[in-house]
Amino acid sequence: MDTTIREIARQAGVSPSTVSRALNRKGRISERTRSRVLNVARSLGYRARTGAMDAPPEPATSRGSDGGGGSSICSRNGIGGTSGSGSGSGSGSGSGRASIGIVFNRRLSSLVTDPFYGAVVAGIEESLQKLGYRVFLRSIDGAGDNSDLFADQAGESGFAGILLVGCDVHPQVARTAREKGIPVVLVDNELPDEPVDCVVSDNEAATRCAIEHLYQSGHRRVGFVGGPQSHISLAQRYAGYAKTLDELRMPSHRKWVVFSESVDKHGPQIGYEGTLRLMDLPQPPTAIFADNDMTALGVLKALHERSIRVPDEVSVIGFDDIQVASHTHPPLTTMHIPKQQLGSIAARRLVDIINGVDPAPVKIVIRATLVVRGTVAAPPTPDGAAAEAEVQTQVGAEPEAEAEARTGTRTAPGTAPGSANETEA
Numbered sequence: 001m002d003t004t005i006r007e008i009a010r011q012a013g014v015s016p017s018t019v020s021r022a023l024n025r026k027g028r029i030s031e032r033t034r035s036r037v038l039n040v041a042r043s044l045g046y047r048a049r050t051g052a053m054d055a056p057p058e059p060a061t062s063r064g065s066d067g068g069g070g071s072s073i074c075s076r077n078g079i080g081g082t083s084g085s086g087s088g089s090g091s092g093s094g095s096g097r098a099s100i101g102i103v104f105n106r107r108l109s110s111l112v113t114d115p116f117y118g119a120v121v122a123g124i125e126e127s128l129q130k131l132g133y134r135v136f137l138r139s140i141d142g143a144g145d146n147s148d149l150f151a152d153q154a155g156e157s158g159f160a161g162i163l164l165v166g167c168d169v170h171p172q173v174a175r176t177a178r179e180k181g182i183p184v185v186l187v188d189n190e191l192p193d194e195p196v197d198c199v200v201s202d203n204e205a206a207t208r209c210a211i212e213h214l215y216q217s218g219h220r221r222v223g224f225v226g227g228p229q230s231h232i233s234l235a236q237r238y239a240g241y242a243k244t245l246d247e248l249r250m251p252s253h254r255k256w257v258v259f260s261e262s263v264d265k266h267g268p269q270i271g272y273e274g275t276l277r278l279m280d281l282p283q284p285p286t287a288i289f290a291d292n293d294m295t296a297l298g299v300l301k302a303l304h305e306r307s308i309r310v311p312d313e314v315s316v317i318g319f320d321d322i323q324v325a326s327h328t329h330p331p332l333t334t335m336h337i338p339k340q341q342l343g344s345i346a347a348r349r350l351v352d353i354i355n356g357v358d359p360a361p362v363k364i365v366i367r368a369t370l371v372v373r374g375t376v377a378a379p380p381t382p383d384g385a386a387a388e389a390e391v392q393t394q395v396g397a398e399p400e401a402e403a404e405a406r407t408g409t410r411t412a413p414g415t416a417p418g419s420a421n422e423t424e425a
Helices: 005-012 016-024 031-043 117-130 171-179 203-216 232-247 267-279 293-305 323-327 339-354 385-395
Strands: 074-076 099-105 134-140 161-165 184-187 197-201 222-226 257-259 287-290 315-320 333-336 363-366 369-371
Touching: 005 016, 005 031, 016 031, 099 117, 117 134, 117 161, 117 339, 161 171, 161 339, 171 184, 184 339, 197 203, 197 339, 203 222, 203 232, 203 287, 203 315, 203 333, 203 369, 222 232, 222 267, 222 293, 257 267, 267 287, 267 293, 287 293, 293 315, 293 323, 339 363
Parallel strands: 099 134, 099 161, 161 184, 184 197, 197 363, 222 257, 222 287, 287 315, 315 333
Antiparallel strands: 333 369
16 A cells, blocks of 8 residues: 555654645655654655655745735734735746646536636636646546545646635545645635635625625515525625514515525526516515625526516625626626635645645635626615515515524624634634
8 A cells, every 4th residue: 555645644754734745745744853844754655746855955934025905904913914925936837836726616617718706717727826836727526535635735737736726626636635734725615623724705794795885775575596505605695684684674584585506506596496486576676686696697687577677676795706797787896805815815825835835734715895787776665564464475474584504504603794804723
């Protein structure tokens, strides 16, 4: 059986990540520790990258400045600024450069052309290339063992670190990477019970901001159309919706909430079918929150087919601010996620881990901002207390909708609308 990094770590009395840094000649590690690790590796017959175990160690790179300028978009331990701040480069230039894997569920088909993740990947690639790393895209099965991803990690095909992008990547992939001493960062996903770094949007606070905007515009009957609650980011958005209705004492009803639990349905189909269901109610909502912009596109299509004017009769608000959002008719009001910055921050965080900088796992939360365009206006009639009474009469005098999100959500600390939570170590 081939020797593993985990076995070397056990016999050398160090962590798997220390073994990885020693074998790859990267990061902050003393020459004494490195020599001990390499001696153990040789004694076990470990097969490393050609010449890697005999070459002198590279100097560890220190934390530098971001160089990007602009305002703070995330908070770590309550301090504004981006994580990692642009760590040093990879292992040189040319064919000797270290490789980073961008890993995603092949159900996405094309990560690069996805309207949300395409921008995230662009941010990742730009940052990693500037830091001297080669970047590879790898698609994997949603629940398979994906053992080929970690095959020959000591050879030329091995990754110095991986970025797991999206909520469809099975948690076992992150666990296996950690066991093998491969640095990993989750992007737009988190595993609350696993000590894995992640970079995420502040989904609950951003949704609160969106619902408060509808409330301030006069709406009291607000519907929700969304995707699978097995996706933690979408579940957090529903949690933000339900909690905000409760906090503002707005009427709520389970019939105003439409989920699609199928991971095979795309956003526009979810939005289209969900909106038709809402509009068939005796007392439909006067506003609809779509949990992402692709879903909002389907919402707008359904309303157009029903000859329901937006925003004169029904208001619509989305989430993500993908490129097409400003080109709908009317232009979509939505919550803006700085997608390229999200990818860039995740990339720099991964490089920090590879280089041994601040190795304790952290959760980095990115602030979202409201972009007001043309799909939200005041409801056609006063929609306050009298309307609430009418809703209870026509829809049914049931208790207010459950304010708890479904399984998979996490209760985030209270934050002001649009603000960022503190980073969790």
